[in-house]
Amino acid sequence: MLDSNIVVSVENVTQRFRVIHERPDSVRELFAKFFRKPVRYSDFEAVSNVSFSVRSGEMIGIVGRNGSGKSTLLKVIAGIYKPTTGRVNVHGTIAPLIELGAGMHSELTGRENILLNGLLMGYSKQQMLKRESKIVEFAEIGDFIDVPVKQYSSGMFMRLAFSVATEVDPDILIIDEILAVGDMSFQQKCFERLREFRRAGKTIIFVTHVMSQVTENCDRTILLEKGRLILEAVPEKVVEVYTGLVCPEVRAPDERADVVTVGSEL
Amino acid sequence: MLELVRDTYRYRELIWALALKELKIRYKRSVLGFLWALLNPMLLMLVLTLVFSTVMPIKIPQGHYAIFLLSVLLPYTFFSQSLTYAVESIVGNGDLIKKVSVAKLVFPVAAVVSNMINFLLSLIPLALITIAMGHPFHWTWIYLPVPLLALTIFTLGATFLFAVANVYYRDVAHILQILLQILFYVTPIIYSLDQFPRRYQWIFKLNPLIYFMNGFRLSVYYGLLPAAPSIIASFVCAFIALVFGFWIFRKHQEEFVFFV
Numbered sequence: 001m002l003d004s005n006i007v008v009s010v011e012n013v014t015q016r017f018r019v020i021h022e023r024p025d026s027v028r029e030l031f032a033k034f035f036r037k038p039v040r041y042s043d044f045e046a047v048s049n050v051s052f053s054v055r056s057g058e059m060i061g062i063v064g065r066n067g068s069g070k071s072t073l074l075k076v077i078a079g080i081y082k083p084t085t086g087r088v089n090v091h092g093t094i095a096p097l098i099e100l101g102a103g104m105h106s107e108l109t110g111r112e113n114i115l116l117n118g119l120l121m122g123y124s125k126q127q128m129l130k131r132e133s134k135i136v137e138f139a140e141i142g143d144f145i146d147v148p149v150k151q152y153s154s155g156m157f158m159r160l161a162f163s164v165a166t167e168v169d170p171d172i173l174i175i176d177e178i179l180a181v182g183d184m185s186f187q188q189k190c191f192e193r194l195r196e197f198r199r200a201g202k203t204i205i206f207v208t209h210v211m212s213q214v215t216e217n218c219d220r221t222i223l224l225e226k227g228r229l230i231l232e233a234v235p236e237k238v239v240e241v242y243t244g245l246v247c248p249e250v251r252a253p254d255e256r257a258d259v260v261t262v263g264s265e266l
Numbered sequence: 267m268l269e270l271v272r273d274t275y276r277y278r279e280l281i282w283a284l285a286l287k288e289l290k291i292r293y294k295r296s297v298l299g300f301l302w303a304l305l306n307p308m309l310l311m312l313v314l315t316l317v318f319s320t321v322m323p324i325k326i327p328q329g330h331y332a333i334f335l336l337s338v339l340l341p342y343t344f345f346s347q348s349l350t351y352a353v354e355s356i357v358g359n360g361d362l363i364k365k366v367s368v369a370k371l372v373f374p375v376a377a378v379v380s381n382m383i384n385f386l387l388s389l390i391p392l393a394l395i396t397i398a399m400g401h402p403f404h405w406t407w408i409y410l411p412v413p414l415l416a417l418t419i420f421t422l423g424a425t426f427l428f429a430v431a432n433v434y435y436r437d438v439a440h441i442l443q444i445l446l447q448i449l450f451y452v453t454p455i456i457y458s459l460d461q462f463p464r465r466y467q468w469i470f471k472l473n474p475l476i477y478f479m480n481g482f483r484l485s486v487y488y489g490l491l492p493a494a495p496s497i498i499a500s501f502v503c504a505f506i507a508l509v510f511g512f513w514i515f516r517k518h519q520e521e522f523v524f525f526v
Binding site for chain 2: 017018078079080081082094096098099102103105107108112115116119120121122124125
């Protein structure tokens with residue numbers, strides 16, 4: 001593949017968070033701290049020296065255990081976090097689906113939210129008005145479009161949010177686990193939409209805990225563990241290694257708390 | 267500085283949508299709706315007029331205390347309400363900042379824009395009262411955009427500063443309320459600077475707000491234009507506030523996402 005085909009390149013990205021154990025949250029505490037010991041903190045590396053690139057039209061899966069840095073990595077790519085060190089280069093428009101309905105306001109109507117969401121994602125009013133009818137159609141909310149979204153059912157809300165995020169026609173779509181929500185038919189519809197995206201030659205970066213989604217959809221998969229990229233390979237291979245990582249834990253008696261979550265996600 | 271102008275222009279549609287959202291939400295589900303924006307300063311005006319023209323009268327030329335008061339009370343309300351909304355604008359939109367990559371400056375700017383709309387609308391009742399009370403409707407009204415521009419620049423600078431500070435220390439929102447109350451009394455709003463002996467007047471002139479308010483009162487109430495030094499002082503204060511406020515804001519905006 002030629003280099004010009006690379007749409008996202010992540011170069012040696014490290015994202016460090018300062019975890020302040022006793023952060024002075026108010027001036028009173030600040031004064032109190034001033035006379036006593038200095039504020040204690042530790043640095044926590046959520047993502048350590050990760051490099052990879054995504055080519056145009058690829059669907060990349062990112063898997064890893066809870067807390068392995070998947071979401072942080074996505075947020076760095078989406079431009080929400082500025083990486084502590086390293087660089088991210090993105091060519092094209094990104095629609096980050098970090099959380100469905102992040103830009104929604106419950107008091108505003110569906111129509112108003114479509115516009116506000118689109119503007120937040122960096123599209124113009126004109127572009128959004130042009131796409132409005134298609135968004136409403138995909139979301140299947142009909143007359144509810146002029147009702148404040150707080151009166152929507154959670155299904156309607158998610159359909160609208162997904163519809164807005166994908167109908168704006170981004171070059172790159174970033175999805176963080178959101179497809180775990182919604183009923184079967186909605187999920188079907190979402191995946192159908194993702195396949196359309198792929199047919200249109202668009203790029204998708206995809207975080208999930210559902211291994212079947214990875215093997216069925218992704219071209220390549222990345223495995224993160226404790227913030228490090230430990231494997232980049234075909235989905236089947238990565239799923240095998242990941243399952244191997246998780247399963248020994250299932251038997252470990254002192255980590256039973258994890259078993260339920262990890263087990264159910266599989 | 268150029269960046270501020272460029273980004274404000276680039277995100278104008280978003281800023282406008284956020285400002286309208288702000289107004290819509292503020293007056294949603296209230297029977298009088300948008301009228302509250304106009305009623306609030308009017309009711310305050312009524313109370314203050316009652317106190318200062320009957321209970322403890324203040325001597326002012328031409329005697330129309332209501333107009334004398336409103337000419338400065340309205341721009342002061344614009345200033346204080348903008349700050350009150352903007353101080354929470356970054357923290358209040360924390361959820362959004364954590365999930366969408368968006369230029370942070372749109373939030374404080376939108377707070378100022380929404381209060382600007384309020385202010386412009388409140389000029390309508392001011393004009394009506396001016397006519398109703400038989401106060402001359404001076405041609406100097408057309409001068410209003412000048413002090414308004416200066417005040418807006420100053421307000422923007424202050425909102426940037428307070429919005430950033432509140433990200434790190436949530437006390438700032440409370441401290442701001444106290445500051446605004448103090449400012450209300452040390453700025454000649456309910457009284458006139460001329461009531462004080464000349465040799466003490468310099469103390470009041472340390473307060474930058476006086477230069478903006480001077481422009482409003484002179485043009486609306488007295489039908490005069492402010493002297494050049496006063497105009498220059500207002501723009502100098504405004505630009506210092508904006509440059510400083512935006513500098514701080516820019517320096518910290520990448521960090522907001524970790525603190526909200």
